Amino acid sequence: MQTCILVSTAAMRFTIDFGATSLVGLRQRNIDPNSIDAVLLTHLHGDHCAGIPFLLLDAVLGSRRERPLTIAGPRSTQRHLNDLQESLFPGSSGMKPAFALNFRELVHDACTTFDSLEVRAIAARHTPQAEPSALKVTSAGKTIAYTGDGEYTDALSEFVHGVDLLIAESYSYDKPIPGHLNYEDIDRLQAKRIVLTHMNAGMLARADTLAQVCAYDGLEIEI
Ligand SMILES: [Zn+2]
Ligand SMILES: [Zn+2]
Secondary structure, three states, X not given: OOOOEEXXXXXXXXXXXXXXXXXXXXXXXXXXXXXXXXXXXXXXXXXXXXXXXXXXHHHHHHOOOOOOEEEEEOOOHHHHHHHHHHHXXXXXXXXXXXXXXXXXXXXXXXXXXXXXXXXXXXXXXXXXXXXXXXXXXXXXXXXXXEOOOOOOOHHHHHHHOOOOEEEEEOOOOOOOOOOOOOHHHHHHOOOOOEEEEOOOHHHHHHHHHOOOEEOOOOXXXXX
């Protein structure tokens, strides 16, 4: 399925990205979407954010959500998601949820705090129109970083250095694809643990033969 990293702490539950398949994935695993307090978005490509209209429609019409939901992401997040929702469900974008729906901008090179989270973002080298970021989230003394989509840069390497868990894009194994982090770049990133994700068919075919842990749908990790 597309990108959706669900993180549970003692204090809250959030996801990093929410691709088009995410609500289906949560339902398949009996995870209540109403239990998610926040969604953090790396960028505005559909495989990272297009599940949100489904999440919001379900929250209003299906799950009858009452608790607040925060959606944090690039500057254009609210407008983009509103347009996306109206495209997918014409006539729905004026719908007023009964719960508090809060939008936050994740400003590059800054720390955004809400609830029990500290979220840091840096610019990623990916399709500029998608307003791409790499994210680093600290909660309860643990830090998770996710590269999102984007080429290797020294700034990315510094940003993720030493985190408790790095979730790294590893798009292509042997033919580096511009605008993405590829397998040959992974050795240049240092973290306590690394999990590879966002793999193309060539990477997936080799996933069982690599030294690194490769993500699969439903993989659970405790840090
Ligand atoms: Zn992308
Ligand atoms: Zn992507």
